[in-house]
Amino acid sequence: MxxxxxxxxxxxxxxxxxxxxxxxxxxxxxxxxxxxxxxxxxxxxxxxxxxxxxxxxxxxxxxxxxxxECPVKGGLDPLVPTDPLMYRFYEIMQVYGMPVKAVVHEHFGDGIMSAIDFSIDVEREEDPKGDRVKIIMCGKFLPYKKW
Amino acid sequence: MxxxxxxxxxxxxxxxxxxxxxxxxxxxxxxxxxxxxxxxxxxxxxxxxxxxxxxxxxxxxxxxxxxxECPVKGGLDPLVPTDPLMYRFYEIMQVYGMPVKAVVHEHFGDGIMSAIDFSIDVEREEDPKGDRVKIIMCGKFLPYKKW
Amino acid sequence: MxxxxxxxxxxxxxxxxxxxxxxxxxxxxxxxxxxxxxxxxxxxxxxxxxxxxxxxxxxxxxxxxxxxECPVKGGLDPLVPTDPLMYRFYEIMQVYGMPVKAVVHEHFGDGIMSAIDFSIDVEREEDPKGDRVKIIMCGKFLPYKKW
Amino acid sequence: MxxxxxxxxxxxxxxxxxxxxxxxxxxxxxxxxxxxxxxxxxxxxxxxxxxxxxxxxxxxxxxxxxxxECPVKGGLDPLVPTDPLMYRFYEIMQVYGMPVKAVVHEHFGDGIMSAIDFSIDVEREEDPKGDRVKIIMCGKFLPYKKW
Amino acid sequence: MxxxxxxxxxxxxxxxxxxxxxxxxxxxxxxxxxxxxxxxxxxxxxxxxxxxxxxxxxxxxxxxxxxxECPVKGGLDPLVPTDPLMYRFYEIMQVYGMPVKAVVHEHFGDGIMSAIDFSIDVEREEDPKGDRVKIIMCGKFLPYKKW
Amino acid sequence: MxxxxxxxxxxxxxxxxxxxxxxxxxxxxxxxxxxxxxxxxxxxxxxxxxxxxxxxxxxxxxxxxxxxECPVKGGLDPLVPTDPLMYRFYEIMQVYGMPVKAVVHEHFGDGIMSAIDFSIDVEREEDPKGDRVKIIMCGKFLPYKKW
Amino acid sequence: MxxxxxxxxxxxxxxxxxxxxxxxxxxxxxxxxxxxxxxxxxxxxxxxxxxxxxxxxxxxxxxxxxxxECPVKGGLDPLVPTDPLMYRFYEIMQVYGMPVKAVVHEHFGDGIMSAIDFSIDVEREEDPKGDRVKIIMCGKFLPYKKW
Amino acid sequence: MxxxxxxxxxxxxxxxxxxxxxxxxxxxxxxxxxxxxxxxxxxxxxxxxxxxxxxxxxxxxxxxxxxxECPVKGGLDPLVPTDPLMYRFYEIMQVYGMPVKAVVHEHFGDGIMSAIDFSIDVEREEDPKGDRVKIIMCGKFLPYKKW
Amino acid sequence: MxxxxxxxxxxxxxxxxxxxxxxxxxxxxxxxxxxxxxxxxxxxxxxxxxxxxxxxxxxxxxxxxxxxECPVKGGLDPLVPTDPLMYRFYEIMQVYGMPVKAVVHEHFGDGIMSAIDFSIDVEREEDPKGDRVKIIMCGKFLPYKKW
Amino acid sequence: MxxxxxxxxxxxxxxxxxxxxxxxxxxxxxxxxxxxxxxxxxxxxxxxxxxxxxxxxxxxxxxxxxxxECPVKGGLDPLVPTDPLMYRFYEIMQVYGMPVKAVVHEHFGDGIMSAIDFSIDVEREEDPKGDRVKIIMCGKFLPYKKW
The missing domain is CATH 1.10.260.40 (lambda repressor-like DNA-binding domains)
Known part of the structure; x- marks a missing residue:
């Protein structure tokens, strides 16, 4: 790709x-x-x-x-990424996705974290045992509309 | 599942x-x-x-x-999750994975954010235009070993 | 399923x-x-x-x-649905997805139609040549946030 | 593609x-x-x-x-689209496909909404809380033939 | 299944x-x-x-x-059928699909053979070199609507 | 392709x-x-x-x-075709494959319709309610050999 | 399975x-x-x-x-078998499939080896360096019909 | 490919x-x-x-x-081949793989037929009812090592 | 599974x-x-x-x-394993597979490491910076037979 | 690729x-x-x-x-490799992955062998019955962090 x-x-x-x-x-x-x-x-x-x-x-x-221009987004990675750094995001979703879903619903009710009204930041957290990568995702909570 | x-x-x-x-x-x-x-x-x-x-x-x-017991992890979601809340993580990886990779490498060199020596937190960020879900992922940077 | x-x-x-x-x-x-x-x-x-x-x-x-309860959503259909009525939605997305994307971006800029702040209605449109199924989807336009 | x-x-x-x-x-x-x-x-x-x-x-x-020319249609998107705007159509099908099927059958009997004798329109619905994208699909109901 | x-x-x-x-x-x-x-x-x-x-x-x-009841149709076969009799239909589609498409468009214009307003029959054709299976599919031609 | x-x-x-x-x-x-x-x-x-x-x-x-030359056959369509005309053949196989299999076995015993010793024809069937596409497939019945 | x-x-x-x-x-x-x-x-x-x-x-x-009864055949193995003995047949097809195709066409013309009018035998071939498994597949050559 | x-x-x-x-x-x-x-x-x-x-x-x-040169082998066919001649090998594996496995284990114990210390030959078997393609695969039996 | x-x-x-x-x-x-x-x-x-x-x-x-009994082997993991420990083996194959192939061929010629005449051991390597998992795979080199 | x-x-x-x-x-x-x-x-x-x-x-x-440069890693092989030498690594993971996981957890507790703080070596082990390929993988054990 x-x-x-x-x-x-x-x-x-x-x-x-x-x-x-x-x-x-x-x-x-x-x-x-x-x-x-x-x-x-x-x-x-x-x-x-x-x-x-x-x-x-x-x-x-x-x-x-x-x-x-408004791009056609995504598609730089394969369906399941093979690059180890990018795969870790996939792994986090596989392992922690369901627990995070449960906690988000308890705090916010039924809905999602927007990936559009959304920001993502990368920070370095210094640590004597080895510095850490901190990734902060922040998206508006969108409750499901009923009609 | x-x-x-x-x-x-x-x-x-x-x-x-x-x-x-x-x-x-x-x-x-x-x-x-x-x-x-x-x-x-x-x-x-x-x-x-x-x-x-x-x-x-x-x-x-x-x-x-x-x-x-040490569980067999993952596998609660399908390969590409269909649940909208969990899909958003997949979408973020598809859309922002490559830019985040580029930034992480500039700051840390070649390596990854560990998903094992790792924590993930959910927080509420109050916002007058609608509260926001904040997800903080923090993993040790692991540089590639050479041998 | x-x-x-x-x-x-x-x-x-x-x-x-x-x-x-x-x-x-x-x-x-x-x-x-x-x-x-x-x-x-x-x-x-x-x-x-x-x-x-x-x-x-x-x-x-x-x-x-x-x-x-907040359900784990989706997953009632296979990846590509085999039921002819449901497949037609998949076909519409394959055939008209890109043209609709182009038109939405011209009218609204870069962003999406929300599938969360969203409603979908089914109506019958009477027609002498055979009645028609009308499906009306209506979702909030969400512009991409910059940060 | x-x-x-x-x-x-x-x-x-x-x-x-x-x-x-x-x-x-x-x-x-x-x-x-x-x-x-x-x-x-x-x-x-x-x-x-x-x-x-x-x-x-x-x-x-x-x-x-x-x-x-009569084109070979579809195929501009991957099997499951990665572009967020186009994915929303896939998500709608996954989440609301079965309920829509149930309602269509109750109103029309066994058959489908044609995707050929079909039109799709994009409209803007003004809304003080944020304008909305309205997508209207309208296809002839085709009952299953028996023989 | x-x-x-x-x-x-x-x-x-x-x-x-x-x-x-x-x-x-x-x-x-x-x-x-x-x-x-x-x-x-x-x-x-x-x-x-x-x-x-x-x-x-x-x-x-x-x-x-x-x-x-209106059933959820399809899904008795895998994505690509493994049963040899049923696979032959898949093979025919793979090998003769494009030539048939070209011929149908020349005869009928842009549109499809309906699989809903449709019948399929099985007949035996006697042949001294070995009897033949004759499968006759007959569906209404549906021209694409313009709007 | x-x-x-x-x-x-x-x-x-x-x-x-x-x-x-x-x-x-x-x-x-x-x-x-x-x-x-x-x-x-x-x-x-x-x-x-x-x-x-x-x-x-x-x-x-x-x-x-x-x-x-003897070509490498197939492969013009994707695994599941996206073109609506060609998809209809896939749909017919998904929906009517098993019933056709049952009927063929009752008439012919265990075996298949050959896709090699085989012909496929396209005809127009005139019909006042809209002309119909008739597709006639005719293949030699091949009974399974026992050994 | x-x-x-x-x-x-x-x-x-x-x-x-x-x-x-x-x-x-x-x-x-x-x-x-x-x-x-x-x-x-x-x-x-x-x-x-x-x-x-x-x-x-x-x-x-x-x-x-x-x-x-005429069974629904195949489907005991996954799409690509994981059992090493059965995978070897898949590997042989991947590695030697195209060369065998070229040789069969040179000897027989365009057509196939039938998998229906077909037998498969397993034999032991004694060999001082270790006995060998001999698998003999024998199917009628079926030339493509023209019409 | x-x-x-x-x-x-x-x-x-x-x-x-x-x-x-x-x-x-x-x-x-x-x-x-x-x-x-x-x-x-x-x-x-x-x-x-x-x-x-x-x-x-x-x-x-x-x-x-x-x-x-030692080539990267395989990959000339798709995952499931679409060419009818090559598909027959896939079909044989799907239909006869498990029975052949059972018979090989009864004759040789647990192990495999090597696809490396291996030969494959194509022969013509004359037959008044139509000549036959004979494919002879012969690989060393490799018993599983225990350690 | x-x-x-x-x-x-x-x-x-x-x-x-x-x-x-x-x-x-x-x-x-x-x-x-x-x-x-x-x-x-x-x-x-x-x-x-x-x-x-x-x-x-x-x-x-x-x-x-x-x-x-001779088991049907494999199939405990999905196609691409989701468990992080097991995925690492998949990752190693994706990242280091081709370099290892190049080195093996230079040392041994064209052939493979047997996975049948094969052993795999797990050892602990003590290390003041954190103990290490050592996995030793040892399989007979099998050169390709020519015929 | x-x-x-x-x-x-x-x-x-x-x-x-x-x-x-x-x-x-x-x-x-x-x-x-x-x-x-x-x-x-x-x-x-x-x-x-x-x-x-x-x-x-x-x-x-x-x-x-x-x-x-920090490369986008992986992707040289298909999802399941077809090259026999590289497939053997996939086979080893399918067959021995779960047993190795069980043994690693008994010796080290819950965690993984790092594929980043990691080395892989190829050695020849001489053997009168045929030399053997020895592949030694050695990665730091990473225990799961709790938070």
Whole structure:
């Protein structure tokens, strides 16, 4: 599953300039995960945001417009991901999905955590026994409508 | 995919007693998601922890021992979950998996977030536009060994 | 994929009493599709709603409580449904999914139609060349959050 | 699953001209979803309709004939779509498919809603709590023939 | 994939009485394949037809009502059937599906052969080199609606 | 699943010349479905037949030899076809496969309808309520050998 | 995938009597693989053959009739078998399938080896470096019919 | 699943020269199925064998070395093959796999027929009722090691 | 995928007696992994070995015979295992399979490591930074036969 | 599933120079399997290591940087590998996975063998009855965290 051409080009330009996503966060004023999502064509930027991203990377302005399109999302991974880092998310869902569901329903009632009105952040938690990756997902609770 | 018998029995006893997982957290001294994982047979408890859980629920002591066994984990959901709440985790992995991978590697190098030396918490974030579900995953970063 | 016991029992009682879902709509004050969803354990009712449904059907009051539980949803059909009526929804998604996506994005921007803050109705449209089934889905537009 | 070349070309020309599908609806005299279906090669147009579409877009007349061919339909999405907007249709089928089937049979008897003698419309329903996407599917009821 | 109980019971009673489906065709006045479809719960009979079938078989009248229900169809075979007789239909679809599609479109335009307003018959064609199985499928041509 | 190059080229030449498969049937002396199968590389022609087909189409004689090769058959459709016309064959197999199997065994004993010593024809059946597509499959009955 | 009850019962009776399939071959006058296929419900016996098998095993005569039914074949293994002995047949098909196809077509033209007018035998080939399993499959060549 | 380039080139050269695999068997001194396996890149030849094959075909000597590489085997067919000739091997495994397993274990004990220390031959068996394809598989019996 | 009854019974008896597989290794004189494989019905024991195992566990002698049968192996895990410990073996195969294949071929030529003439051992490697699990697989190299 | 371009190029250069992975082990000071994993893009090297590998192979220095990137791992094999050597690892997991799990838990408690803090080695064990492939996997035991 190759990346779209615009993704390949922007990642290459970013690497050539030695920029991290954290650098882009500082320049664009949006979270680095969201910016990465725009570049991997999983999210769409406004024209202003797209311009900032492309200029920060120093890429051709022809790449601005493609970042504003509503992409067909998902599909970068196989059905069950084989990459070990990404598989761990699948494993967490398999192992802890049902317990989390039970706890969410007890706290919020019947409904879901939105994956649209949603943010996801990556943080480092320092720990003498080895630093830890902290991933914070935060989505609006959406109760089921009755009609 | 029916739940194991011990799970069915403990959930029924817990409901009959009107206890929430949060109540169990208060009585057992462990996080409610972890306790739910033990009951759904996705995690194993020590004998002391299992005793506390079973006694808090007021269930037969014959259920203590099964909670201490190392379960065959996963498999409660289908390959791609159909339950909307649980599918959202799958969707997040499909949409944000690759961007998160890119950011984690920039911050930590090549390796993974452990799903074993790992915790997952559910919190409510109050918000005037509708409260939000916050899910915090925290796992040790494991760098790839070279040999 | 057998139905849950409560579903089997309520459907049998409903048939024995000669009630249609439209009859239940009249008695319960909720749409017949939603009531069917509660009975098939795809939606959860309040205690008051569940009581009305069970009493309207004339079933044992022991079935009230199970209708209030948050069910594990989906999974009644196989991955691709084989029943011709249900397959048609799959076919519509395969054939018209991408065109509908393009039109929704032009009208609303990047986001989705919620399947949670959502209703679905079945109507008969009379037509001299043969009556038509009208299915109206209506869900809140959820724009993607940026962060 | 890349789009056919004719689709790519017509979408690019349409974008270059700043036309929406609604604009095409006004010019061609057919619903915008149907026009999008023709362009995505999920439906076939008459020569007259194809000419109107291609001329409205201002594309090369060589694209007229391909729009009149009977396409191999479906296959733009994976078996279970990963795009969140399109997945919601799959989720609706999984969650509400069986209840809708039960209600349709009660109203119409044994048979199906045709997906061929069929139309699908997208509308905006204004709502102070957030506008709603309304999708109206309307297909002829086809009773099973006995022989 | 076991058969429904009513199917098992009626097939056993039919065998005990030494009746073929052709015998039932003579007694019920419907084609033997259609009668078999009712018994395998792939089609629904009117009360009158169901009564004739059950009486012809000499089974308990409690089996009449179940034959009138609208069944969840399909699902007796796996996704790709393993039984050699049934696999041949799959093979024919794989090998001749596209050529048949091309020919149907040339003769009828864009649309399908209905599988609902449809009949299927089995005949024996005598042949000195070995008799042949003739299967005749006949469905209404349904042209695609435009809107 | 793109078609082989020879298929693409011959279909384009046939279209350019305005020939239908029925026209080819008249010129080649073989059924139109079989000729389509040769062109889609699902069947192999003799050199004489291939020559007639290629000459009738007016294509380059370099295409004669490829039509005589024994192709790797099937694989033009996905496992479960998404094209509505082709899916109907899959649906017929899912719904009527088991009843047809039962009837065939009653008439012929244990064995199959050959899909090799086999022909398939498409006919139009005129009907005032809408013409019908008639598909006639005819294959030698092959009884199981015992040894 | 459990075996049918008749299979379980006959295998148990055969074991209790200490009979091998080779013993049955001697008593029944049919090849041991074919007899095993009847008992595993992959082939159907005549009443006379079924009587001989059941009597040789010393089982209840109620098992005679079930062995004469035309079974739904296949399905004892998963899609890709996990048992190492049975997987080797899958592996042989994956590795040598295409070369065998090429050679068969060169010798016989376009067609197949029948799996119906077919026998399969197991033999031991003595070899000082370790005895070998010899499996001989022999099926009628069926050339494709043209029409 | 296209063939590797070396396969395509050697098959084309072989055809241009009008050679059958049987001709190659005579020139190379190895069985035709094995030679076909080398050319389809399912087996590896020694340099001497590869030279003989390439010279017999009259192809460029640059193709010698690729035939000596250890290939990634399998994968020319889909999971379940769609080509009728190759599917028959799959069907034989589904229908006769378990009976053959039972017979092999009775004759040899627990273990497998090797698919590595293994040969497969294709023969023609003349028969007045139609010639037969005989496929002889012969692999070393490997008993399970205990430790 | 439930375990066979004999497995459930022997594991329960073993637990009741407080025996580890290492204890059984000491009593039976075979490796603990092999003994576990016999009990999970993945390997077959001689009558003498089965007797020792059953007596060591103190279970009913009726369980001796079932341990000597040649089991249908595999199938305890799903296609891709969800249990994290077992998934790691799948991950190792996905990530390191191709490099290991390349190295094995350089050292041994074309062939495989037998999984039949094979042993697998589990050892603890003490390590001040955390003990390590050592898994040693050892199988006879089987070179491909040419014929 | 073709290899990445950098893999193809480095393998070709390595072959042209006649180097084995064991030769690279001697020159680079890392295990040959790990080096192969870097070249197959399943592991990432430091710049120093990448330089050593590329220089040892005598390839263009432009290939150094790609070897330091964190790759998307896995995906070189299909879901269930078809190559016989690689399938054996899958078979070992299917057959011995559950017994190994049981033994690991008895020795180490609930947790896993890490596939990240992990090494895998290939050794030859000389044996008069045929040399053996020894594969040693060694990963840190990770106990489940409780919280």
């Amino acid at each position: 190759p990346f779209p051409e615009v993704t390949e080009k922007l990642l290459a330009a970013k690497k050539a300039k030695g920029l991290s996503f954290a650098d882009l966060e500082a320049k664009v004023g949006r979270d680095e995960v969201w910016i990465a999502s725009v570049i991997y064509r999983q999210a769409s930027a406004s024209e202003e945001e797209a311009t900032k991203i492309v200029e920060a990377i120093g890429a051709d302005s022809a790449f601005i417009e493609p970042l504003t | 029916p739940f194991p018998e011990v799970t069915e029995k403990l959930l029924a006893a817990k409901k009959a007693k009107g206890l929430s997982f949060a109540d169990l957290e208060a009585k057992v001294g462990r996080d409610e998601v972890w306790i739910a994982s033990v009951i759904y047979r996705q995690a194993s408890a020590s004998e002391e922890e299992a005793t506390k859980i079973v006694e808090a629920i007021g269930a037969d002591s014959a259920f203590i021992e099964p909670l201490t | 057998p139905f849950p016991e409560v579903t089997e029992k309520l459907l049998a009682a409903k048939k024995a009493k000669g009630l249609s879902f439209a009859d239940l709509e009249a008695k319960v004050g909720r749409d017949e599709v939603w009531i069917a969803s509660v009975i098939y354990r795809q939606a959860s009712a309040s205690e008051e709603e569940a009581t009305k449904i069970v009493e309207a059907i004339g079933a044992d009051s022991a079935f009230i409580e199970p209708l209030t | 890349p789009f056919p070349e004719v689709t790519e070309k017509l979408l690019a020309a349409k974008k270059a001209k700043g036309l929406s599908f609604a604009d095409l609806e006004a010019k061609v005299g057919r619903d915008e979803v149907w026009i999008a279906s023709v362009i995505y090669r999920q439906a076939s147009a008459s020569e007259e309709e194809a000419t109107k579409i291609v001329e409205a877009i201002g594309a090369d007349s060589a694209f007229i004939e391909p729009l009149t | 076991p058969f429904p109980e009513v199917t098992e019971k009626l097939l056993a009673a039919k065998k005990a009485k030494g009746l073929s489906f052709a015998d039932l065709e003579a007694k019920v006045g419907r084609d033997e394949v259609w009668i078999a479809s009712v018994i395998y719960r792939q089609a629904s009979a009117s009360e009158e037809e169901a009564t004739k079938i059950v009486e012809a078989i000499g089974a308990d009248s409690a089996f009449i009502e179940p034959l009138t | 793109p078609f082989p190059e020879v298929t693409e080229k011959l279909l384009a030449a046939k279209k350019a010349k305005g020939l239908s498969f029925a026209d080819l049937e008249a010129k080649v002396g073989r059924d139109e479905v079989w000729i389509a199968s040769v062109i889609y590389r699902q069947a192999s022609a003799s050199e004489e037949e291939a020559t007639k087909i290629v000459e009738a189409i007016g294509a380059d004689s370099a295409f004669i030899e490829p039509l005589t | 459990p075996f049918p009850e008749v299979t379980e019962k006959l295998l148990a009776a055969k074991k209790a009597k200490g009979l091998s399939f080779a013993d049955l071959e001697a008593k029944v006058g049919r090849d041991e693989v074919w007899i095993a296929s009847v008992i595993y419900r992959q082939a159907s016996a005549s009443e006379e053959e079924a009587t001989k098998i059941v009597e040789a095993i010393g089982a209840d005569s109620a098992f005679i009739e079930p062995l004469t | 296209p063939f590797p380039e070396v396969t395509e080139k050697l098959l084309a050269a072989k055809k241009a020269k009008g050679l059958s695999f049987a001709d190659l068997e005579a020139k190379v001194g190895r069985d035709e199925v094995w030679i076909a396996s080398v050319i389809y890149r399912q087996a590896s030849a020694s340099e001497e064998e590869a030279t003989k094959i390439v010279e017999a075909i009259g192809a460029d000597s640059a193709f010698i070395e690729p035939l000596t | 439930p375990f066979p009854e004999v497995t459930e019974k022997l594991l329960a008896a073993k637990k009741a007696k407080g025996l580890s597989f290492a204890d059984l290794e000491a009593k039976v004189g075979r490796d603990e992994v092999w003994i576990a494989s016999v009990i999970y019905r993945q390997a077959s024991a001689s009558e003498e070995e089965a007797t020792k195992i059953v007596e060591a566990i103190g279970a009913d002698s009726a369980f001796i015979e079932p341990l000597t | 073709p290899f990445p371009e950098v893999t193809e190029k480095l393998l070709a250069a390595k072959k042209a120079k006649g180097l084995s992975f064991a030769d690279l082990e001697a020159k680079v000071g890392r295990d040959e399997v790990w080096i192969a994993s870097v070249i197959y893009r399943q592991a990432s090297a430091s710049e120093e290591e990448a330089t050593k590998i590329v220089e040892a192979i005598g390839a263009d220095s432009a290939f150094i940087e790609p070897l330091t």
